[in-house]
Each structure stands twice: as C-alpha cells, then as structure tokens.
Amino acid sequence: MSDQDLQQSYSTELRRGSLAIAVLGCLRESYYGYSLLQKLESVGLPIEANTLYPLLRRLETQGLLTSDWDTSQNRPRKYYLISEKGIRVYDNLCHEWERMQESLDLIRKENKE
Amino acid sequence: MNNTVERYIYDVVRRLPESERSDVESELKANIYDMLSDEPTEAEIESVLQKLGRPSVLAEEYRLHKRYLIAPAVFETYLQTLKLVLPIVGLVMFIVGLGIGIFNSAFVLNQTHQYAELFSSMFASAFGLALSGLFQAVVWITIGFAVYDYARSRDGKQQKPWTTQNLPELPVAKQKRISVSETIAEIIMTVFFTALLIMIWKGIIPAFFSVSMNNVTITALFTSGFADYAMPFIIIAAAVSLLECVIKLVVRSWSVVVFATVCSVNVVSVVLLAVLLNYPNYFTSEFIQVIQSLELGRFDFVGFLADGGQQTVAVVMIALMSIVSVVTILVAAYRTFWKGHTFRESIVTRFDD
Numbered sequence: 001m002s003d004q005d006l007q008q009s010y011s012t013e014l015r016r017g018s019l020a021i022a023v024l025g026c027l028r029e030s031y032y033g034y035s036l037l038q039k040l041e042s043v044g045l046p047i048e049a050n051t052l053y054p055l056l057r058r059l060e061t062q063g064l065l066t067s068d069w070d071t072s073q074n075r076p077r078k079y080y081l082i083s084e085k086g087i088r089v090y091d092n093l094c095h096e097w098e099r100m101q102e103s104l105d106l107i108r109k110e111n112k113e
Numbered sequence: 114m115n116n117t118v119e120r121y122i123y124d125v126v127r128r129l130p131e132s133e134r135s136d137v138e139s140e141l142k143a144n145i146y147d148m149l150s151d152e153p154t155e156a157e158i159e160s161v162l163q164k165l166g167r168p169s170v171l172a173e174e175y176r177l178h179k180r181y182l183i184a185p186a187v188f189e190t191y192l193q194t195l196k197l198v199l200p201i202v203g204l205v206m207f208i209v210g211l212g213i214g215i216f217n218s219a220f221v222l223n224q225t226h227q228y229a230e231l232f233s234s235m236f237a238s239a240f241g242l243a244l245s246g247l248f249q250a251v252v253w254i255t256i257g258f259a260v261y262d263y264a265r266s267r268d269g270k271q272q273k274p275w276t277t278q279n280l281p282e283l284p285v286a287k288q289k290r291i292s293v294s295e296t297i298a299e300i301i302m303t304v305f306f307t308a309l310l311i312m313i314w315k316g317i318i319p320a321f322f323s324v325s326m327n328n329v330t331i332t333a334l335f336t337s338g339f340a341d342y343a344m345p346f347i348i349i350a351a352a353v354s355l356l357e358c359v360i361k362l363v364v365r366s367w368s369v370v371v372f373a374t375v376c377s378v379n380v381v382s383v384v385l386l387a388v389l390l391n392y393p394n395y396f397t398s399e400f401i402q403v404i405q406s407l408e409l410g411r412f413d414f415v416g417f418l419a420d421g422g423q424q425t426v427a428v429v430m431i432a433l434m435s436i437v438s439v440v441t442i443l444v445a446a447y448r449t450f451w452k453g454h455t456f457r458e459s460i461v462t463r464f465d466d
Contacts (some may be wrong), residue, residue, distance in 0.1 A: 033140070034147035050166045053144055054174040057137070061177070077143050 019047065019055060021097060024090040027065060027082040036080070056080055064089055117158050118145055124168035129175055137175055183255065184262045191258045198250055201362065204297055206246030208304050210239035215308065289366045289448065300358045307351040311344070339395035346389045353378050372449040379438035386434050390427035 001009075022045050026036060033053055040047050059065045064086035070077045082090065122141050126134045148161045165171055183191050214235035335343075357378040364371050 032147065033144040048166075049144070049148070049164055050171050050174060053140065054171070057140065057175065058177070075143065075146055076139070077147070078140055 015045075015047075016051075018045075019051070020059070021090065021093045022047075023052070023055060023059065024064065024082055024086055024093070027080055027086070030068075030079045030081045032070075032077045032079050059086070115153070115158060117155070117162070118142075118149075121145075121162050121165075121168060125172045125175070128169060128172035133175070133177075181262065183258050184265075187258060187262060191254070194254055194258075195251065198254065199247060200293055200297060202246050202250040203243050204300060207239045207243040207301070210242030211235050211304065211308065213242065214238035291361045291365055291367060291371070293362065293365070296358050296361045300355060303351055303354050303358070307347060310347060335395050336397050339392055342392055343389055343395075346385050350382055350385050353381050367445070367448040369449065372445050375445040376442050379441055383431065383435050383438050387431050390430060 022040060023036070026039055031039060033049075033056060036056070037047065037049060037052055040052075056065065060067055060080065064083055065080045066083045068079045068081070070079055122138055122145070125141060126138050129137055145161065145165070148164075149157060153161075214237060215231070217238065218231045218234035357374050360374045361371060
C-alpha cells in the first residue's frame, strides 16, 4: 500500500465514524436523500452517495429516523426526519463527542510540550 | 423511466432479500432521478451511476447482515476440522479401494495371472475412491459449517462467553509429536505388503522362484499347508499393527496410551511369530533340495536349512524379531518418558536472558 493510500484509508475510517452523528444532526430538519447530500457538502463534509443512501435506510430501520413519501411533486420523494429515539441517541453522541475532543486535545497538548 | 437506470436499479435490488427489494427500489429510483437533470443525456446518466458505483458493492452496503459461507469467526475451526478429517478419510477410502480393486479384478475372478491388470485395478479403484471420498468430506464439512453459521445468525445468539477454562493445553514439544504422514505411510505399507504376502502365499501370485535349478522346479517357497495355517496369523498381525497406527493417528503425540499400545503390539507380534514358526516343515521340499544342491554348507544360515534344521531357522527369526521389538519399545519409551524441554520451558528459558 502506498503512503497516500494508507493515509486515505485512515482518513476514510475517521470520516466513517463521524457519519452517523453528522446525518442525525442535520435531520432535525426534513431532507430527502440528494438534498442531504448537498447539505453535507456545503458544511464541508462531502459524503459518497453510495454511503449516504444505505446509511439513511439503516438509521430508519433502527428507529432513529422517520420517513415520509411526498407525492405532491411529479416524482415521489422520501423525506427523512430525526425521531424521538434519534434525538436521544444524537444528544448522547454529542456528549461523547465533546469528551472525546477534550481527550484528544489533551494528547495533542502533551505532544506540543 | 430510463432503461439504463432501470437496469442499474434491478442489478442492485436483485441481490437483496425479497422483503427488501421493493423499498430499496423506490428509494434508489427517487435518489437517482434527483441526481439527474430533467432531460439527462446518456453521458450524464453514466456519470451519476458511476458515482453510485458497482451494483454488487452498493447492494453490499444495503445489506443488513453480512453473508459468508464460512464466517470469519469459525473459519479457523473449519480449517482444523478439514486437516483432521481429510487424511483419515482419504486413507480409509484408499484402503477400501485397494480391496475392492483386488476383488473386482479378473485376477481374482477368473484366476488369470495378469499382474498388470491386477495392480491397475487395485490402484485405479483406490485412487478413485480416495478422491471421491475426499471431495465428499470437503462438501459435507463445508455444508455443516455453513448450516451452523446460518442457524446461529438466524437466532442472533452470540457465541457462549469465553473463559480461561476454554484454553487448550500447550502444544507438545516437537519430539513428542507423532508425524501424521509417517503414520499414514506406515499404514499404506502394512496394507500393501500384507496383501502382497497373502497373495504370494496363497499362490495367487506365483512365488519368487519359478526357477528350474538342477532339475528341480520350485513353484512355491512355503508348503501350502503352512500357507493356510499362516493366514490368520498374518491377518491378526496386520490388524494389530494397523490398530497401533490408528491410535497414533488419533492421539498424535507420545503418551502412555500410545506407549502401551506399541509395547503390546510388539509383544503380540513376537508371540505370533513364535507360535507360527512352530509349524513343522514350512519350507517346501523343493526349496530345500535346491539349497542343498547349491553346496553352500559353509554359510551358517543356509547350512542349517540344508540340514533340514527348520527349527533353528525359526529360532533365529524369532530372535531377530525380538531384538527389533525390544529396540522399538526402547525408542518408544524414550519418546514417551524423556523429560525434554516442553513448549513452556523453552519460552521461559528464552526470557531468562
């Protein structure tokens, strides 16, 4: 594996871990698949379509999202929204995220000394 | 609905379980068309579908449960099972095949003396049976593991919790291990030479000397009465020896059980030989005549023969066999009981630097 590929693989692993919390966070508001893709890109978290769509399905299966088919347009669209359970999970994840940030910052600070 | 898009969606969805298909189809359809403009060109469609990637990979992402034939968790066990079972199956089938080949050959059926035909029949059926036996074993073991895995994932049960009780014993030191290949070679040799011996003595294969010397034609080395008498002895000796090999295969390291088996097998063999050679007149008179006529009275062994001292020959043979047996038992004792470095000890000494 080249250095670049190696770097890329760890980078991907880091991103993958953050996906769920990013998606759940966005879905306080209602989005459909492609619009969520664009939203994430706009905040600097580009994500592959073939990762996002299955992820949305999985989160819904797990009860963290609710969905709604909008048939008012010429084409039906599936809109997602975070559920009660999803909000609880998201809040816990956020707390964990903050604690993790603190720990990682601690390590980085020690490295600088 | 565009044909390419439809085909793409179909290729993804057909790989998913039936219950998932229509939902995923609707979702994918909506998502793809959202990514396309209102009048998409083929190039645009191509590019969007490329972004979604290979249908098989996308289907894998949608899949809820990873599917394996043999799950990674049990793969090691699977391989070990194969390593354990396949040599035994191959060997047993080989031997059975040899037997079937013998009895199916024209050699036995029509009593024709076509050695080539006999041996080709033996080994053809031996290899054929062994091969098909091996394939069957692989298939059934694989199916067994796949079914076990399927049942496990269905129940969603985790494996039983692991404790230190489950740890295996340390492997035996190298010199304590009994080599599988050697044991199997031993089995094949035993079977082969026993079969050969039986056929020679029964006169199915004419004996070594179809020679005319000094007007005496020897057709057989041993008298036919002796050959018949010896038959059960040969078979028992072979069976006992095979039993020893089987125990070695199963236990695979030098233990008290193996040592006891080796001892008893050797003792039994010597006893059998002693009883067997008590039979009066086992060499044919023709053979003795030839030896006498060779005037080799100078050499002790042949001299005994010439004087008709078959008893003495018997004693010599039994003595030789006893020496071999004693040596074998001593070697077995050494392998079993010598407290050499065990695996544990060799690790400890390394860390003691």
